Amino acid sequence: MGTDAPEQSRPVTPNVPEKPALEGLEDKLNAAWQAERLYHFDESASRDEVYSIDTPPPTASGSLHVGHMFSYTQTDVMARFQRMCGKKVFYPLGWDDNGLPTERRVQNYYGVRCDPSQPYDPDYTPPAKPAKNQRDWDAISRRNFIELCEKLTVEDEKVFEDLFTRLGLSVDWRQTYRTIDDDSRAASQRAFLRDVRSGNAYTADAPTLWDITFRTAVAQAELEAKERPGAYYRYPFTTAAGEKVFIETTRPELLPACVALVAHPEDERYQHLFGQTVTSPLFSVEVEVKAHQLADPEKGSGIAMICTFGDMTDVTWWRELQLPTRALIGRDGRFARETPEWITDEAGRQHYQQLAGKTVHSAKEAVVELLRQQDLLDGEPTQITHAVHFYEKGDKPLEVVTSRQWYIRNGGRDAGRREELIGRGRQIDWHPSFMRSRYENWVEGLNGDWLISRQRFFGVPIPVWYRLDEDGNPDYEEPILPEEHQLPVDPSSDPAPGYSEELRGVPGGFIGEQDVLDTWATSSLTPQIAGRWERDNEFFTRVFPYDLRPQGHDIIRTWLFATVVRAHSLHESVPWTNAAISGWILDPDRKKMSKSKGNVVVPDDVLDRFGTDAVRYWAASAKLGADTAFEEAQMKIGRRLAIKLLNASKFALNLGVTEAHVLSGDDVSVLTEPLDRALLSRLATVVEQATEHFAAYDYARALQVTESFFWSFTDDYVELVKDRAYGARGEQAQASVLAALATTLDKVLRLFAPILPFATDEVWRWWRTGSVHGQAWPQAEDLGGIDGDPALLDAVGEALSGLRRAKSDAKVKQRTEILSARIAGPAQAVEHIASAQQDVQAATKARSLELVSGEGAEEITVTDVELADPEQV
RNA sequence: GGAUCCGUAGCUCAGUUGGUUAGAGCGCACGCUUCACACGCGUGAGGUCGAUGGUUCGAGUCCAUUCGGAUCCA
Numbered sequence: 001m002g003t004d005a006p007e008q009s010r011p012v013t014p015n016v017p018e019k020p021a022l023e024g025l026e027d028k029l030n031a032a033w034q035a036e037r038l039y040h041f042d043e044s045a046s047r048d049e050v051y052s053i054d055t056p057p058p059t060a061s062g063s064l065h066v067g068h069m070f071s072y073t074q075t076d077v078m079a080r081f082q083r084m085c086g087k088k089v090f091y092p093l094g095w096d097d098n099g100l101p102t103e104r105r106v107q108n109y110y111g112v113r114c115d116p117s118q119p120y121d122p123d124y125t126p127p128a129k130p131a132k133n134q135r136d137w138d139a140i141s142r143r144n145f146i147e148l149c150e151k152l153t154v155e156d157e158k159v160f161e162d163l164f165t166r167l168g169l170s171v172d173w174r175q176t177y178r179t180i181d182d183d184s185r186a187a188s189q190r191a192f193l194r195d196v197r198s199g200n201a202y203t204a205d206a207p208t209l210w211d212i213t214f215r216t217a218v219a220q221a222e223l224e225a226k227e228r229p230g231a232y233y234r235y236p237f238t239t240a241a242g243e244k245v246f247i248e249t250t251r252p253e254l255l256p257a258c259v260a261l262v263a264h265p266e267d268e269r270y271q272h273l274f275g276q277t278v279t280s281p282l283f284s285v286e287v288e289v290k291a292h293q294l295a296d297p298e299k300g301s302g303i304a305m306i307c308t309f310g311d312m313t314d315v316t317w318w319r320e321l322q323l324p325t326r327a328l329i330g331r332d333g334r335f336a337r338e339t340p341e342w343i344t345d346e347a348g349r350q351h352y353q354q355l356a357g358k359t360v361h362s363a364k365e366a367v368v369e370l371l372r373q374q375d376l377l378d379g380e381p382t383q384i385t386h387a388v389h390f391y392e393k394g395d396k397p398l399e400v401v402t403s404r405q406w407y408i409r410n411g412g413r414d415a416g417r418r419e420e421l422i423g424r425g426r427q428i429d430w431h432p433s434f435m436r437s438r439y440e441n442w443v444e445g446l447n448g449d450w451l452i453s454r455q456r457f458f459g460v461p462i463p464v465w466y467r468l469d470e471d472g473n474p475d476y477e478e479p480i481l482p483e484e485h486q487l488p489v490d491p492s493s494d495p496a497p498g499y500s501e502e503l504r505g506v507p508g509g510f511i512g513e514q515d516v517l518d519t520w521a522t523s524s525l526t527p528q529i530a531g532r533w534e535r536d537n538e539f540f541t542r543v544f545p546y547d548l549r550p551q552g553h554d555i556i557r558t559w560l561f562a563t564v565v566r567a568h569s570l571h572e573s574v575p576w577t578n579a580a581i582s583g584w585i586l587d588p589d590r591k592k593m594s595k596s597k598g599n600v601v602v603p604d605d606v607l608d609r610f611g612t613d614a615v616r617y618w619a620a621s622a623k624l625g626a627d628t629a630f631e632e633a634q635m636k637i638g639r640r641l642a643i644k645l646l647n648a649s650k651f652a653l654n655l656g657v658t659e660a661h662v663l664s665g666d667d668v669s670v671l672t673e674p675l676d677r678a679l680l681s682r683l684a685t686v687v688e689q690a691t692e693h694f695a696a697y698d699y700a701r702a703l704q705v706t707e708s709f710f711w712s713f714t715d716d717y718v719e720l721v722k723d724r725a726y727g728a729r730g731e732q733a734q735a736s737v738l739a740a741l742a743t744t745l746d747k748v749l750r751l752f753a754p755i756l757p758f759a760t761d762e763v764w765r766w767w768r769t770g771s772v773h774g775q776a777w778p779q780a781e782d783l784g785g786i787d788g789d790p791a792l793l794d795a796v797g798e799a800l801s802g803l804r805r806a807k808s809d810a811k812v813k814q815r816t817e818i819l820s821a822r823i824a825g826p827a828q829a830v831e832h833i834a835s836a837q838q839d840v841q842a843a844t845k846a847r848s849l850e851l852v853s854g855e856g857a858e859e860i861t862v863t864d865v866e867l868a869d870p871e872q873v
Numbered sequence: 874g875g876a877u878c879c880g881u882a883g884c885u886c887a888g889u890u891g892g893u894u895a896g897a898g899c900g901c902a903c904g905c906u907u908c909a910c911a912c913g914c915g916u917g918a919g920g921u922c923g924a925u926g927g928u929u930c931g932a933g934u935c936c937a938u939u940c941g942g943a944u945c946c947a
Contacts (some may be wrong), residue, residue: 020909225947387947434877438945441876445946553944584944610940617882621886627879627943631885633899636912651909709896715914719907801916808916809903815907
């Protein structure tokens with residue numbers, strides 16, 4: 001055989017394996033992608049070439065969940081589409097290791113606790129084994145604690161990175177950040193200081209929601225209402241004239257903290273009392289009866305105690321009616337030990353002694369007991385269930401405690417700003433669009449500014465100090481702020497600028513702020529952190545505002561809203577132009593998946609069983625915003641599709657399809673067969689629709705369109721052209737089909753690439769150079785010059801399935817010969833069938849077909865099928 | 874109490890601006906060792922689109938009421 005045989009100019013059968021399989025593709029291709037630096041961000045790109053994604057940083061100390069695979073795949077699919085469309089995709093990923101889950105994990109793992117008053121010990125090493133008793137744990141400085149956190153979370157983060165890599169996320173792993181690292185802490189403090197200087201952050205001594213277990217203030221966004229049993233207690237206040245005014249309350253223990261009674265201004269029952277005073281039972285404190293529209297005439301007796309403070313409604317009344325403060329519950333959740341000075345009646349003072357120092361629960365029992373003893377309780381308490389506010393991580397009801405805290409203006413106390421933030425929401429394209437109303441709902445329901453200080457030890461310190469006057473009293477009005485170049489700072493161990501450490505806590509010296517920032521105050525800055533804000537502002541302008549924020553709908557009120565607030569005040573901009581909101585993963589029985597129910601599926605196990613592409617298929621078949629069941633059935637379908645793609649591609653390539661057969665340019669004369677032109681015309685439509693849907697963030701419909709084309713391609717088209725492809729009808733007819741097959745394969749691989757990155761790239765590497773993920777997204781115009789009629793495919797498909805049906809009905813093999821058959825239908829359809837008649841006959845082993853153009857016929861019918869004797873096959 | 878989403882075949886879901894006979898996959902039934910694929914192929918049976926009323930020549934699609942499920946906020 002001569003080496004210069006003419007066949008050599010056309011490469012035959014590239015590297016197609018004998019038995020293609022999905023197993024092993026993940027490791028092989030991930031290694032290749034990494035070596036090829038396929039997903040590295042091109043930092044020289046200009047803003048209009050960039051597509052930037054503000055990816056959610058997972059809590060690495062939390063557990064891995066199928067929900068991670070679901071939502072992160074959806075984002076990756078969109079990232080891959082944009083990349084193929086020619087965008088330079090900025091797709092970083094961070095780790096949220098700054099928060100309570102990490103704090104707890106580090107404590108328990110090492111047996112340490114954070115005590116900001118401890119000095120930093122550069123040589124500290126944690127105990128080999130955590131001490132059994134928490135009392136014996138090492139108390140270490142915040143800086144030492146953060147160092148331990150950084151050490152431990154690195155290991156947790158590796159596990160996540162491995163999963164995400166296995167999932168095929170096209171993240172640029174060089175662009176990672178951690179919300180507790182130096183850059184993130186500096187960014188968080190910098191943003192805080194900018195907000196302080198612009199007046200968007202301020203400190204105030206005010207009633208705030210307080211968790212007595214964690215001993216920290218809590219923001220509105222962290223509330224959770226839980227239904228709890230309770231009871232209405234009914235007892236009377238008394239007017240000067242001796243009239244009894246009954247109130248009903250679920251919190252009788254707050255009676256000594258009562259500052260007024262309140263009823264609705266239009267409530268006829270109480271008109272005569274407004275402005276008068278009444279005397280409280282047990283404590284004999286005189287309080288005024290006030291009118292306010294928040295009092296609900298339907299609730300209890302329609303008249304309520306205002307106490308400072310039972311809940312946030314009390315705070316509203318207190319503020320709007322300008323009432324005195326009579327706070328009794330302390331930060332430990334206990335009643336004040338000192339008898340308050342506003343109780344002057346001797347009997348009242350003795351009564352209070354029975355509450356002093358008690359917990360809320362015991363105080364309630366004591367007050368009820370006192371009321372009973374004095375026969376003041378009207379009837380038995382009415383048992384009810386009512387909504388009680390809890391901290392989302394806490395297990396005791398929240399109290400309201402007055403304390404000095406830091407706030408960021410978020411429109412909760414300012415209608416103008418609220419409108420601006422709603423306006424920002426309208427500058428964002430929401431996917432799905434109805435998610436915007438959740439945002440607006442939340443903004444409209446805000447009742448105070450964002451409380452950002454937390455009385456925790458671990459977190460980003462609030463970077464301020466306070467001067468102490470000659471008597472040692474701190475000056476909260478004029479905090480000492482660091483210079484930005486000093487950041488990050490820790491006021492608990494770094495001295496205030498201009499002071500030496502010896503002056504800490506000394507009159508005339510300073511004290512450091514002890515509180516840390518709410519974790520959302522840092523994670524609301526992910527665009528700035530990942531985008532190197534103020535570290536590399538040239539870079540920042542290439543990515544900000546971002547193109548996309550993907551996230552779950554449960555954190556619209558927290559992460560999403562907080563990010564908008566920060567971008568609004570820091571940059572007078574939206575943080576991103578699109579928000580893609582993923583749904584939740586539900587059990588197959590439609591219950592929310594949760595760890596406590598023991599129904600969590602382990603991601604690695606699922607990937608082992610079905611393969612990454614199959615799992616991605618499941619995730620990508622769900623629309624954004626749709627809560628989706630964990631469906632293994634759906635993964636099996638995805639697996640089937642991926643395997644089919646391998647096999648069909650192998651078949652086409654073994655027929656001799658090569659890169660040279662892929663049509664490019666305007667010369668389509670090789671397509672001599674109408675059937676082949678019809679296929680590619682339909683493909684052009686598919687490309688057009690898939691592109692449209694992808695661009696509208698509807699990857700699920702893009703997949704559907706592509707998938708449905710692909711299956712009809714393998715089931716009908718490939719079956720029809722097999723004979724011709726083998727050369728049964730000569731070189732020209734064969735060249736036509738090879739061009740159609742090559743072009744279809746080329747486009748289909750690209751169309752599926754964002755969703756099935758492994759199978760598509762595997763096939764790509766069999767016959768092409770590079771990676772499919774480095775290729776351009778297909779254009780319908782590439783197939784524009786082809787004069788084909790897609791209706792031909794439908795007509796031929798009808799004929800094909802009619803002939804198959806005849807064999808199926810006769811229960812014979814599909815390769816049984818047809819001696820003759822009659823196909824009738826509308827003229828146009830019959831003409832189409834006639835133009836592909838030889839392919840139809842070859843595919844159905846029909847010796848002769850009679851095509852009848854029926855006058856007025858509406859559909860294609862296949863009749864008079866005469867089959868050969870099956871035995872003679 | 875306010876807001877939002879959902880209700881289409883046994884199951885999971887598509888059905889763009891209202892337009893012939895409502896689609897897919899799974900499952901089910903009946904067949905087929907067809908030379909890419911038995912991790913496969915072919916064929917078929919399944920639905921008065923939650924209910925009622927309205928707008929319209931025409932409603933799964935728009936409006937109102939209502940029932941059921943879910944979520945967010947108060």
